[in-house]
Amino acid sequence: MTAFWLLAPIMVVAALGVVLSRKAVHSALCLAVVMISLAMMYAMQDAPFLFAVQIIVYTGAIMMLFLFVLMLVGVDKTDSLVETIKGQRLVAIVLGLLFGGVLVTVVAQAFVGPVVGLGEANADGNVHGLAKLLFNRYVFAFEATSALLITAVLGAMVLAHRERLEPRRTQRDLALERMQRYAEHGEHPGNLPTPGVYARHNAVDVPALLPDGSTSEISTSKTLRDRGVVRDGAFAGDVSVTMRRLEADGPERGRVEPPPSTPARHDGEEDL
Amino acid sequence: MSELFGNEAWWVIILKALLVFVVLVVFTLFNIWFERRVVARMQHRVGPNVWGPFGLLQSLADGVKLALKEEIFPKHAHKVVYFIAPVIATIPAFLAWAVIPFGPEVTIPFTDTVTPLQLTDMPVAVLYILAVTSIGVYGIVLGGWASGSTYSLLGGVRSSAQMISYEVAMGLSLVAVFIYAGSMSTSEIVAAQAEDTWFALPLLPSFIIYMIAMVGETNRAPFDLPEAEGELVGGFHTEYSSLKFALFFLAEYINMVTVSALATTMFLGGWRAPWGISQIDGANEGYWPVLWFLGKTLLFVFLFIWLRGSLPRLRYDQFMKFGWKVLIPASLAWIVVVCVMRRLIIDDDLDPTKILVVAGVLVVALLVVQFIPERRTPAVEAPEPDAFAGGFPVPPMPGKQPVAPSGAPVAPSGEKEA
Incomplete structure (x- = not known):
């Protein structure tokens, strides 16, 4: 429990930072802090596999790609505050409050006490137990999820794909073109x-x-x-x-x- | 996995953590000197040889000098992020060593305490190493972004793309080891290699893929595109100076040793003595294994230096294409092969020696094919070189006489026309 009380304030502050910081990159960084703390929470609860995967997949890959885009697109821009959809802000506030209310009610009703049943779940080791569940009992859900993800990946590829209308110009073609320009117009071929x-x-x-x-x-x-x-x-x-x-x-x-x-x-x- | 992990006295843990830290820093100082000496030898130079025996203290002197340099904050830097980026890069580099096994269980001198020569271990130790190295990438990316310079930003973005891509290939090459060892804990993988052979032999393709991916992962030549001097000045650390630059430098060298140590642990039997020495009694007991471990790690460090000394830098698009279109599909296909092989071996349908025989026959067949002389196609007669093809001057091919525009061969040099 000590780990929880140490990590929880950090996570709350970082989560507020995600919403409140002015620079998009700072928000992304705060989100990374939340994710790493979450991974540590998993480790505390005897889920070492989830701990490692949370950091590798979410912090290491997904968050990094976010950061990548943010850095390249809007290095120094603060977001514009003009509403693009009418009434969006109002709806967002109302829905956010409702969701928060539901969350607080549910969490408040939960019984907080020592965690039980971890030893039983991890009897053959955490990784083996997880594998047994994933590939026996939940194999259909697992495969369905992977099918969904693959569909999404294919969709992204189709959307990003552009048909090439003319043959790709190689380095050789470009060099020849440059020399041709030099021969015809006397344009300097070098840098x-x-x-x-x-x-x-x-x-x-x-x-x-x-x-x-x-x-x-x-x-x-x-x-x-x-x-x-x-x-x-x-x-x-x-x-x-x-x-x-x-x-x-x-x-x-x-x-x-x-x-x-x-x-x-x-x-x-x-x-x- | 030893029962001792996680249940040791606090002073043992602190002692081991301190030792890991000291070993890493000293190893880094040694590696800088080693790299400079080896590269110098490869380039027919001498290298640092003045301070200390064989110039060993040169990197210490350089480190002190670096720390005393002026600290510069660029005008457009994002102060906080700029400041913590080197720290984010360095700390995970040290953290990864928490699960690297240096040796077997030993008694600490002057006490009765028995402890494994490894800070700790967990069921997912190798995944843990991958996780902390992926946090280390943040330091580089943020450093590049926070410097407020285009070169730095491009270097940071390049390195993040590169490290993410090559981490995929690296992780996939390790999957085969997990399947063979039946565990992801480093100490158990070493133990599994004691029963079996070193995994570098049966899993040779994985080993090769890992070795390529580890060079890409650590941003070393020939894959050092994030800091390509010719294009990006210094890449992500262009704007860094003094101690902050030193931290980046330290992180890079520790990462190099980390992937080397991981390669040793996963493929070369970890701290266990190589064949020949392992026949001697007591070679795998006490503190001797530390020597074998460091020796094998140094072998990989030498490989890094050798690569740097011999290969030119790749072009970025070719490099990415190689990672995604060659390394990753190859390791996926190899994992399928390993799974099938493993299942058959466990079910006793297949003899492991048979696989080795088949693999040996294949390799020999490949070698023989290489020696069969190619059928030579008659060379097409090259057309007479035109010195002004298309209107611009064309130098002759090697071994050909330059042709004057009129068609008359140019007089050889030294015979000046009157």
């Missing part, structure tokens, strides 16, 4: 230059420098260029500052012609 090459910073908004010191436009993202937040080559300015300093020091020392600031020149001006 775009990365930002910051030979420039003073390697941040994404600093364009790479070409050998003549001018900047390469295509080395920065189009989004940044459109927003106008691309910093200038960050070199021309430095050069002029250095030149001024040198000139201030004296005209004789190490005079270098500044590179002509020609506009960016590159094959394949458009984005690939």
Whole structure:
């Protein structure tokens, strides 16, 4: 019973966290805590197989897939509070209260005392006892459940399936296409230059420098260029500052012609 | 399963838990050094050899340095989750070792207390290991998400997908062992292998599938896609530094040892001495089995390092396809075969040696087929290479002379035209 009184508050707090936390990922985490605590409750009640399976299947696989989707879909979004079905919230509150009332009544009527009959049920070992029940007495229910699950899996596959209209383009096809474009339009077949090459910073908004010191436009993202937040080559300015300093020091020392600031020149001006 | 499990004095349990912890941390430090030395040898280098005998203290020095580094919280990190993620990754890695058997029952020195060299055992011990490792995945995924960086997120998502898929193949390969041993408790599986042979022999396909799946499960090369440097910088731990990074590192190395120890326990007879040594009296008694156990585990760790030293990284889609379309169906089919075989053996309809003979004949037949020379089809005459096929330059194939556009062969280098 001590384990119950230790785990129960954690579970209640985590369950409230599922409902109340603002971020979907935090809700999912709280749910994982509830599931793990539940598994420990099973272990306390001499059901080690259920304990392991609860964690492997629910916490390890299903919850992980939830988390997976949540992370990829809405990393930072809080849910919109607009009702899509009219009166949904009201119905949900009423039904929730009714369900809660039923649950409280039923649980309150239950007799709480020491658990009996576990030794008898686990006489041949927990796993063997469970297997005996599943594959003898409840074999029909077990098979029916598995048939239902397989149907659901097939349904999901059918729904997610999309007929392919054209043959899949392999890596070879793509490479050939790229070379064809190079042969016909002179489009650069390789990767775009990365930002910051030979420039003073390697941040994404600093364009790479070409050998003549001018900047390469295509080395920065189009989004940044459109927003106008691309910093200038960050070199021309430095050069002029250095030149001024040198000139201030004296005209004789190490005079270098500044590179002509020609506009960016590159094959394949458009984005690939 | 020994009656002692779960009924021991509190100080024995604490002592054993502490020993497991110490063994794991020391083994990790050793493994880092071992990996660096072995990989260095494979690459014709020397590896760490300055601090301590043979450079053994190098990883300790590295660990201290790592712990003293600056702790960085990225601006967009989700503070709480970012902080607890490494802890979630590390604790299950240690927990899994609660049920790994190091040896038989021994007397603790200076006392009369008899205890098995295993923290505890339960009827579902192997499932318990699978369960805690699946919790360990959370640490990686959450760390990736909470860093607030795209590289980390992608690394975390990759690793979760990878570990879930390969855990399925791993679990299925262990099912055959459960059927053979008639139990899921680690100590009973070791005992079953003492009566029978090591399960790696009769269950060779399971063993091979397990070895592939364990590399995928631990994110090690050639399956280290979640931290592919070329694509994802460092994957899920890109934004981590200092002790938090060290925890991830520790968890990865412990997981590597965990799956190695599990492979030893399930397929290579656990702590029992290998054939040849087991004939010596007392080889399977007292504290000697710890040596055999650690030796076999180290064998698997060496395999990990060997793989890392020799294989390039797989492409992600090929890797997933391999897991779902090859490993899982193969292990399902193999489980059916094992079930039928087991039933027939129990009913005395089939002699186990007969199976081995049939399997041996099959292997020999396969080998013989490999040596039959292929019938050579006459090679199709390759067309004259066109240096400007389709308008872009084409280098000649190896062994062919480059052809100039006009058709005249290019003069060999060194003979410059006047």
